[in-house]
Amino acid sequence: MSTSVTAGASAHRSPRDWALKVAPWVVLFVILAIVPFQFPSFRVEQICFWMTLAIAACGLNLLTGYNGQISVGHGALFGIGAYTTGILITEFGVPLFGATVASAVVCFAAGILIGLPALRIKGLYLALVTLAVATLFPLFLEQFSAITGGSGGLQITSPQLYRGEMRERPIRLESPIAGLENDQWKYFVFLGITVVIFILSRNLIKSRVGRSLVAVRDNEVAAESSGIPVSQVKIVTFGLSAAIAGIGGSLFALDQGQLYPSSFTIVLSIYILVAVVVGGAASIIGPAIGAVFYGLFSDVIIQQMPDRIQPARAVILGVLLILLMLLAPGGVVGGFRTLQAKWSARRSSAHNPSPDPIS
Amino acid sequence: MTDFLQILLVGIGDGAVYAMLGLGLVVIYRSTGLLNFAQGEMAMFSTFIVWTMWSLGLPMWLAILGGMAGGFCVGALVHQVAVRPVGDPHEKPLAVVIVTIGLFLGVNGAAQLIWGTLDRSMPPLFGRGQVTVFGVAVAWQKIGAVIVLGVMVLLFYLLFQHTKLGLAMRAVASNSESASLVGIPVPRLLMLGWGLAAAVGTVAGVFIAPNLGLGTNLMQLTLIFGFAAITLGGFDSLVGAVVGGFVVGALSSVMPRYITIFEKMPLAPAFILILAVLLFRPEGLFGKKQVTRV
Numbered sequence: 321m322s323t324s325v326t327a328g329a330s331a332h333r334s335p336r337d338w339a340l341k342v343a344p345w346v347v348l349f350v351i352l353a354i355v356p357f358q359f360p361s362f363r364v365e366q367i368c369f370w371m372t373l374a375i376a377a378c379g380l381n382l383l384t385g386y387n388g389q390i391s392v393g394h395g396a397l398f399g400i401g402a403y404t405t406g407i408l409i410t411e412f413g414v415p416l417f418g419a420t421v422a423s424a425v426v427c428f429a430a431g432i433l434i435g436l437p438a439l440r441i442k443g444l445y446l447a448l449v450t451l452a453v454a455t456l457f458p459l460f461l462e463q464f465s466a467i468t469g470g471s472g473g474l475q476i477t478s479p480q481l482y483r484g485e486m487r488e489r490p491i492r493l494e495s496p497i498a499g500l501e502n503d504q505w506k507y508f509v510f511l512g513i514t515v516v517i518f519i520l521s522r523n524l525i526k527s528r529v530g531r532s533l534v535a536v537r538d539n540e541v542a543a544e545s546s547g548i549p550v551s552q553v554k555i556v557t558f559g560l561s562a563a564i565a566g567i568g569g570s571l572f573a574l575d576q577g578q579l580y581p582s583s584f585t586i587v588l589s590i591y592i593l594v595a596v597v598v599g600g601a602a603s604i605i606g607p608a609i610g611a612v613f614y615g616l617f618s619d620v621i622i623q624q625m626p627d628r629i630q631p632a633r634a635v636i637l638g639v640l641l642i643l644l645m646l647l648a649p650g651g652v653v654g655g656f657r658t659l660q661a662k663w664s665a666r667r668s669s670a671h672n673p674s675p676d677p678i679s
Numbered sequence: 680m681t682d683f684l685q686i687l688l689v690g691i692g693d694g695a696v697y698a699m700l701g702l703g704l705v706v707i708y709r710s711t712g713l714l715n716f717a718q719g720e721m722a723m724f725s726t727f728i729v730w731t732m733w734s735l736g737l738p739m740w741l742a743i744l745g746g747m748a749g750g751f752c753v754g755a756l757v758h759q760v761a762v763r764p765v766g767d768p769h770e771k772p773l774a775v776v777i778v779t780i781g782l783f784l785g786v787n788g789a790a791q792l793i794w795g796t797l798d799r800s801m802p803p804l805f806g807r808g809q810v811t812v813f814g815v816a817v818a819w820q821k822i823g824a825v826i827v828l829g830v831m832v833l834l835f836y837l838l839f840q841h842t843k844l845g846l847a848m849r850a851v852a853s854n855s856e857s858a859s860l861v862g863i864p865v866p867r868l869l870m871l872g873w874g875l876a877a878a879v880g881t882v883a884g885v886f887i888a889p890n891l892g893l894g895t896n897l898m899q900l901t902l903i904f905g906f907a908a909i910t911l912g913g914f915d916s917l918v919g920a921v922v923g924g925f926v927v928g929a930l931s932s933v934m935p936r937y938i939t940i941f942e943k944m945p946l947a948p949a950f951i952l953i954l955a956v957l958l959f960r961p962e963g964l965f966g967k968k969q970v971t972r973v
Binding site: 635 | 716775788796907
């Protein structure tokens, strides 16, 4: 179905089609560029959090959407990224974004570590193991409270010049550009990282490696027999996915400045999964749409309701997940693609009526 | 030595509760082939029903029966509206996992909406007393848990081995297509299985609530212990759930006591157990080996 759509598009390629393809992206970037100037500081802060979630969801999507390995434990990897960043900055004085790079490396290793047993444990059982990881992670943070601060929290500090002397102070992302507030600066830095990560994953998916990810998901035996090193692909995907989730976690740490085990429970893992599923698994932009949906829903819409009704958030998200699986397993992007396919099928059949219906 | 025995017995008492939750998980796995990640939340929900009835002045045993009935309805309903329509768990594992995760969120949120986020207290079913044998004190509550588990296993045995209904349920579990061809109403039996599993979970919740305090995250750790139990015992074995429950209970009680690194994470031994069994003996101790055809 999708191949026929792209074939149709390339056959009709004209300046007008090209403009139609590029226009939405231009609009999107204009909107993204003016957002921090249109909204109050606390909203900009919230949007920064949505971006960390989008990055984590992008990582999970590579693993679950494209490679077919289910993880209900990406909240734990997000947490490992966050705590690695916090500890490196506070204890070892690593520069802020240097810590982000290090967190990606640490999470890559953690992902490989989880990916190894995942070679033998599949499907529902992998979901079980990752669920157990997610449940265990906050307890793990409490157990090693000497390093993580336990339930008292980890305050991320770095030596800073304060009233003429160097002191340990809470970290801040200071804007180097006059006229740009600190939160606006943070927004653009986060946005840059998010966009780069999404573009890199798009390139990965469109490459030979990306096609082997999908081949492994669709049929392992067939992939193996056409020469794809299945085990390698699965392990490296787990590592990459974890590294991306770790970058999300690292930015979360830089954003919050303090970390508590209660932020990294099973519920976080579920929300990352929600972002992937709502936006559309196995689509590049899906996780970002899902993260924005989740953010709008839980930070804007639900906040309008009285306190007593707040838990309805979980009920609505839960029901939504189930309904999506029953009615539109492709999420927002999947639904959009179906509509698009129907529309272009109607258009092309109007030009040259073909005997075989496409959808 | 006394110290060790003491801790071991506490663990076995806890293990009986994990086994109860495990029984429900096994019943669901056998009939529908899926791991129900919402089992713990469903048990929490029906334990709240028990609490509500009890705090309205009903005697405890009646409240428990009411909670089990409520749990049964929740389980049956959940199967009808959410689980059945998604399809086969082994063909579409992601969809099924997401549905059970959706249930997890939804049931948890519903409980918070109805009962709020404060922890409630519930009295131990068998009182706070204890009996001392050879210098080892055992709480009646723990002994009670083992006895109740025994009764449950007996009832399950009678149901599955000595009634027509049980025979039909086993037929559905072993080959649902053939079962439906000989006229067994498969969907209705699957619904019954989900109801039963949820009802059994209620009892597990009633035993745990006095220890942990009845809150909406009552079962989140217990669920993993329950899964560890059935992973060890074999996902489709009722006997396995019981044996696994006791082993997991004992390990999670003894190991944190003697190995400092597990001190604050009693869940860690259970996690290691899940991982090790899935890696080296995926069928568990009593389960059937699964063969996939290419």
